Amino acid sequence: MENLHHIVVVGGGAGGLELVTRLGNKLGRKGKARVTLVDAGLTHVWKPLLHEVASGSLDANANEINYRAHARKHHYEFQLGRMNGLDRDAKQLVISAFHDQDGAEVVPERRIRYDTLVIAVGSTANDFGTPGAQDHCLFLDSLSQARRFHNLMLNAFLRKNHEALQGQNHALNISIIGAGATGVELAAELRLASRELPVYGMNHLKPSDVSITVIEAADRILPALPARLSAAANRELEHQHINVLTGQPVSEVHSASIVMKDGTELPSEMTIWAAGIKAPAFLADLDGLEANRGNQLVVKQTLQATRDDSVFALGDCAACPQPDTDRPVPPRAQAAHQQADTLFKTLRNRITGGDAVPFVYNDHGSLINFSHYTTVGNLMGNLSGRSMYIEGKVARLFYVSLYRMHQVALHGPVRAGIIWLMDKISRAMQPRLKLH
Numbered sequence: 127m128e129n130l131h132h133i134v135v136v137g138g139g140a141g142g143l144e145l146v147t148r149l150g151n152k153l154g155r156k157g158k159a160r161v162t163l164v165d166a167g168l169t170h171v172w173k174p175l176l177h178e179v180a181s182g183s184l185d186a187n188a189n190e191i192n193y194r195a196h197a198r199k200h201h202y203e204f205q206l207g208r209m210n211g212l213d214r215d216a217k218q219l220v221i222s223a224f225h226d227q228d229g230a231e232v233v234p235e236r237r238i239r240y241d242t243l244v245i246a247v248g249s250t251a252n253d254f255g256t257p258g259a260q261d262h263c264l265f266l267d268s269l270s271q272a273r274r275f276h277n278l279m280l281n282a283f284l285r286k287n288h289e290a291l292q293g294q295n296h297a298l299n300i301s302i303i304g305a306g307a308t309g310v311e312l313a314a315e316l317r318l319a320s321r322e323l324p325v326y327g328m329n330h331l332k333p334s335d336v337s338i339t340v341i342e343a344a345d346r347i348l349p350a351l352p353a354r355l356s357a358a359a360n361r362e363l364e365h366q367h368i369n370v371l372t373g374q375p376v377s378e379v380h381s382a383s384i385v386m387k388d389g390t391e392l393p394s395e396m397t398i399w400a401a402g403i404k405a406p407a408f409l410a411d412l413d414g415l416e417a418n419r420g421n422q423l424v425v426k427q428t429l430q431a432t433r434d435d436s437v438f439a440l441g442d443c444a445a446c447p448q449p450d451t452d453r454p455v456p457p458r459a460q461a462a463h464q465q466a467d468t469l470f471k472t473l474r475n476r477i478t479g480g481d482a483v484p485f486v487y488n489d490h491g492s493l494i495n496f497s498h499y500t501t502v503g504n505l506m507g508n509l510s511g512r513s514m515y516i517e518g519k520v521a522r523l524f525y526v527s528l529y530r531m532h533q534v535a536l537h538g539p540v541r542a543g544i545i546w547l548m549d550k551i552s553r554a555m556q557p558r559l560k561l562h
């Protein structure tokens with residue numbers, strides 16, 4: 127084991143966990159390489175599900191994967207810990223000391239030696255230093271943040287229901303800053319929650335008492351997607367009685383309001399920041415590796431760091447060039463999925479002395495899911511390169527298939543099929559919303 131080529135993947139998210147699963151199954155199992163996953167958490171939940179966890183329309187427990195159990199099944203090792211540094215000369219990564227909930231040290235700072243290192247640590251929302259954002263906004267970057275949001279939302283509904291019972295002013299204002307896919311989908315999920323909760327006993331609060339506003343600095347929602355898609359999404363938000371403010375940069379966030387650049391103040395008891403992304407700060411200065419202003423590691427088309435061929439990066443934390451455009455690969459689950467596939471081939475070649483495979487992003491289109499209401503999107507034609515607008519059940523099918531593909535990559539087709547069936551049964555048995 128000691129003499130085997132050691133591949134260390136840091137970050138078991140949308141891309142990293144798929145990569146380590148294939149490496150374990152193909153190289154680890156046959157004793158051709160030692161494969162280790164390092165993650166700051168003990169479990170994996172696919173990040174695009176977090177807004178559903180936040181609203182309660184999805185039970186995270188049923189969709190959580192325990193890294194230790196998964197590692198055992200797929201022939202890789204798992205190390206719990208948060209990477210915070212790198213020593214490229216010694217080929218070691220540095221993992222922070224691990225503390226328990228009371229602050230007692232469980233494991234001291236450690237170093238892990240690698241032959242090949244893959245950094246796949248994802249991204250967090252970028253508040254661009256907006257005053258008050260860190261103190262007063264909620265974020266949806268991790269499972270714990272999504273769960274916290276869910277608890278705060280249930281408490282806010284409970285409080286407002288009680289105030290309605292007392293005949294007091296009980297309007298609840300929820301604002302989402304950023305009308306990208308995350309912000310728009312979250313708004314629809316919250317509308318569903320505001321309609322469902324009265325069914326479960328909070329019957330003094332009406333859905334119309336819950337005001338949901340999406341705020342966007344650009345002049346249209348979903349600014350990164352085609353205009354037709356953003357117009358369709360806009361119509362759907364209006365249909366769901368969700369307010370849309372475009373061309374409105376936020377300049378300050380307070381505990382119960384938001385101040386716009388033009389000085390307008392909007393009441394907001396719950397504010398969610400869903401605008402922009404940045405990679406974790408420790409990447410900005412990682413033993414001389416090149417990083418951009420958003421802390422992303424700059425990589426070549428082979429996903430190798432520009433200054434070190436033994437270090438690779440994929441997913442949201444990588445700035446990867448694309449041929450024929452100066453825009454890097456977008457930070458999306460489908461990009462992380464495709465990069466994991468390419469990198470698997472490269473790392474397999476690396477063991478046998480073969481070449482690195484260049485990554486070419488294949489945009490299959492974008493889908494925006496409005497909770498149980500509808501889905502809209504565009505699919506890219508592989509041959510024509512033109513996009514086709516779709517909506518409704520067909521669009522929903524494509525939307526769900528992205529997560530199902532992730533499950534197939536992690537569990538294989540048979541187990542993924544069983545999980546799909548169990549999901550169906552559990553959805554039929556459980557209330558539509560998670561109520562605790």
Ligand SMILES: Cc1cc2nc3c(=O)[nH]c(=O)nc-3n(C[C@H](O)[C@H](O)[C@H](O)COP(=O)(O)OP(=O)(O)OC[C@H]3O[C@@H](n4cnc5c(N)ncnc54)[C@H](O)[C@@H]3O)c2cc1C
Pocket residue numbers: 136137138139140141142164165166167170172173174175176177207208209210246247248249266267307308406440441442443457458459460461462
């Ligand atoms: C609410 C929401 C909805 C989204 N919806 C969509 C969608 O519909 N379609 C789409 O294509 N994309 C969507 N995205 C974007 C998508 O989730 C990301 O592009 C994708 O998850 C990136 O994958 P990744 O592997 O780079 O990182 P992630 O999936 O974020 O995984 C990063 C992993 O690294 C770990 N980690 C972080 N820092 C460290 C550290 N220092 N040391 C060790 N481990 C660390 C984390 O614990 C995590 O497990 C959505 C994002 C959000 C937040």
